[in-house]
Amino acid sequence: MLIRIISFILLLTHTAFAEEFKPLPNKKIDWNFEGIMGYFNRESIQRGYKVYKEVCAACHSMKRVSFRNLVDIGFSEDEVKQIAASYQVTDGPNDLGEMFERNGTPSDYFVPPFNNKEAAASANNGVVPPDLSLIIKARHDGANYVYSLLTGYKNGEQSEDGLYSNPYFPAGKLAMAAPLSDGLVQYDNDKQSTVENMAYDVVNFLQWASEPELESRHKLGLKVIAYFIVLTVLFILTNNKLWRNLYQKKH
Numbered sequence: 001m002l003i004r005i006i007s008f009i010l011l012l013t014h015t016a017f018a019e020e021f022k023p024l025p026n027k028k029i030d031w032n033f034e035g036i037m038g039y040f041n042r043e044s045i046q047r048g049y050k051v052y053k054e055v056c057a058a059c060h061s062m063k064r065v066s067f068r069n070l071v072d073i074g075f076s077e078d079e080v081k082q083i084a085a086s087y088q089v090t091d092g093p094n095d096l097g098e099m100f101e102r103n104g105t106p107s108d109y110f111v112p113p114f115n116n117k118e119a120a121a122s123a124n125n126g127v128v129p130p131d132l133s134l135i136i137k138a139r140h141d142g143a144n145y146v147y148s149l150l151t152g153y154k155n156g157e158q159s160e161d162g163l164y165s166n167p168y169f170p171a172g173k174l175a176m177a178a179p180l181s182d183g184l185v186q187y188d189n190d191k192q193s194t195v196e197n198m199a200y201d202v203v204n205f206l207q208w209a210s211e212p213e214l215e216s217r218h219k220l221g222l223k224v225i226a227y228f229i230v231l232t233v234l235f236i237l238t239n240n241k242l243w244r245n246l247y248q249k250k251h
């Protein structure tokens, strides 16, 4: 009897969980920005900006990043002006209460690909592509996760519901088709634009966007540590001297 009850419970739990998808653990990448000596790999971040601009920006906004911020990753003021001016920005309202278009300036934020959520959803199988400004922080183990997601598509697998299989996405399939393919973006130097390299670069770019202060925080951390080491040495020296004096007085 007991055995029958136990096997019944096992059967129930088995059917309840059989359908549940278990995502693969993230690939682990050695990122330059990790650890106490972590720094931004600006060449990679610049290439990553190119990948974002030419591929991801067709669907994903990055509303929290302004053109001016690109100076941080190595663009000159003039280059930033040119980049900004190549966009049309909606501004206003003017004196007549109307919105108008003008060329972008460095203080403008990245221009979103869709005017509203409805337009974004209807162009993407009913799912709004999330803003990528903070995506690395918004996901657990964000950098490794986004890298795994971008490099983890199994070719050509689209299910009947219009979703695409990806074993790293928590639900196993998502509304984004594999956005990268080898050679998709033209790199300026002789670095190969393989899916892996483009994913690596765009994640470096997104990491910088999510946490631009990371590098200066690491530098400050090192300064604080150096300061404490000096302080400790001074303390030991004065302490020794103090005790030596007291000791000599006694004897």
Ligand code: HEC
Residues within 6 Å of the ligand: 051, 052, 055, 056, 057, 058, 059, 060, 124, 127, 128, 129, 130, 135, 139, 146, 149, 150, 173, 174, 175, 176, 177, 179, 180, 202
């Ligand atoms: C053709 C449109 C399109 C392009 C191009 C595109 N995406 Fe997406 N992306 C989407 C949609 C739609 C979703 C929402 C998927 C879902 O939740 O089912 C999404 C979701 C995501 C997510 C969130 C996954 C999660 O955990 O919720 C990330 C990260 C992402 N995209 C990164 C990128 C990057 C990086 C690029 C450029 C290399 C890119 N996308 C290009 C449409 C696109």
